[in-house]
Amino acid sequence: MDLHLxxxxxxxxxxxxxxxxxxxxxxxxEGARVAIVSRSQANLDAxxxxxxxxxxxxxxxxxxxxxxxxxxxxxxxFGPLDILVNSAGAAQRTNATDLTPAAWRAAMDAKYxxxxxxxxxxxxxxAARGTGAIxxxxxxxxxxxxxxxxxxxxxxxxxxxxxxxxxxxxxxxxVRVVGxxxxxxxxxxxxxxxxxxxxxxxxxxxxxxxRMVAKMPLGRMAEPEEIADLVVFAASERGRYLTxxxxxxxxxxxxxxx
Numbered sequence: 001m002d003l004h005l006x007x008x009x010x011x012x013x014x015x016x017x018x019x020x021x022x023x024x025x026x027x028x029x030e031g032a033r034v035a036i037v038s039r040s041q042a043n044l045d046a047x048x049x050x051x052x053x054x055x056x057x058x059x060x061x062x063x064x065x066x067x068x069x070x071x072x073x074x075x076x077x078f079g080p081l082d083i084l085v086n087s088a089g090a091a092q093r094t095n096a097t098d099l100t101p102a103a104w105r106a107a108m109d110a111k112y113x114x115x116x117x118x119x120x121x122x123x124x125x126x127a128a129r130g131t132g133a134i135x136x137x138x139x140x141x142x143x144x145x146x147x148x149x150x151x152x153x154x155x156x157x158x159x160x161x162x163x164x165x166x167x168x169x170x171x172x173x174x175v176r177v178v179g180x181x182x183x184x185x186x187x188x189x190x191x192x193x194x195x196x197x198x199x200x201x202x203x204x205x206x207x208x209x210x211r212m213v214a215k216m217p218l219g220r221m222a223e224p225e226e227i228a229d230l231v232v233f234a235a236s237e238r239g240r241y242l243t244x245x246x247x248x249x250x251x252x253x254x255x256x257x258x
Contacts, residue, residue: 003236006031009079010235011071013061013118014088016043018187019137019231022224023085024051026232035078037061037070038088061088062109067117071125080129083235084122087137089114090189091152093196099151107151112158123166127173133235136163137227138246140181144254148196156181160246167244176243178234183250184212185222218251 010027014020015036024034028051035055038044044056055078059070075081091107115136126132141149142156160179167177184190191209198208213221230249233239248256 001238003030003232003238005232005236008032008082009035010083010085011035011037011074011078011081011118011122012085012087013037013114014086014137016040016047016056018087018189019182019185019224019227020085020087021047021050022228023087023137023231024054026225026228027083028052028054030232030236032083033079035074037074061114061117064113064117067114068121071118071121075125081122081126082132084118084126084132084134085137085231085235086115086118086134090193091149091155093148093193094151095196095200096147096150104151104154107155108158111152111155112162115159116162119162119166123170123175123177126175127170130174132175133239134166134175134177135231135235136177136179137231138163138179138181140183140248140250140254142246143181143248143256148200149193163246164244171243176240178239178242178244179246180227180230180234181246181248181250182222182227183248183253184216185224185227187224190221216251216253220251222249222251 010032012020012024015024016038024036027034037057037059039060041058048056059066061067089111091110094103138159139156141153142160163177163179194205194208198205201208
């Protein structure tokens with residue numbers, strides 16, 4: 001199936017590892033031109049060794065001015081963006097009893113604003129050109145509360161609403177906005193988040209992960225490449241009527257009819 005992505009300009013936030021890196025690999029395979037951003041120059045260097053020909057820049061997207069300047073630079077040096085994939089940022093998992101107002105705010109900065117700071121300048125540029133697609137990799141924590149992911153889940157829920165609302169607002173100008181909500185996925189970010197789960201259950205991190213996987217109907221976590229397949233399709237011309245949706249991708253971990 002030709003996804004009609006050849007020569008399309010794609011920006012991926014959080015593109016240096018995990019789901020973002022898998023998306024970058026697949027877009028390149030489809031013939032797109034890819035730019036990735038990450039907070040870590042070391043992670044970008046490692047990603048570039050895997051990806052080869054891609055545009056890279058280190059930036060902290062929790063800083064609105066830095067994010068806007070990055071978008072300006074990407075479009076000036078790399079070219080007008082056809083597609084934006086947001087996969088950067090993750091709130092630290094924290095037991096509910098350890099949450100503070102500062103922790104709630106940090107979660108919003110890490111997950112919600114790291115997306116919004118990029119979406120805002122990009123979507124306005126896309127609207128002015130009359131075309132574009134934005135795919136937000138969010139997470140099922142925005143739909144299913146967890147005692148160790150309340151702050152991050154709240155940020156995810158806010159992103160889901162922003163995704164649907166922006167899709168409604170910008171559809172007349174030719175811009176699509178889609179959210180994907182992965183469940184447990186085999187990334188270093190998930191592994192790092194097991195500490196709070198293990199502490200809450202009084203077991204090792206390996207045991208906590210094993211227990212979570214055992215509850216999954218498919219008997220395994222998703223692989224980053226499986227999430228990337230859906231991201232790339234949603235961003236492509238084959239997904240041209242898909243907008244305003246927040247799609248659960250969790251292997252029936254939390255089946256729902258809505």
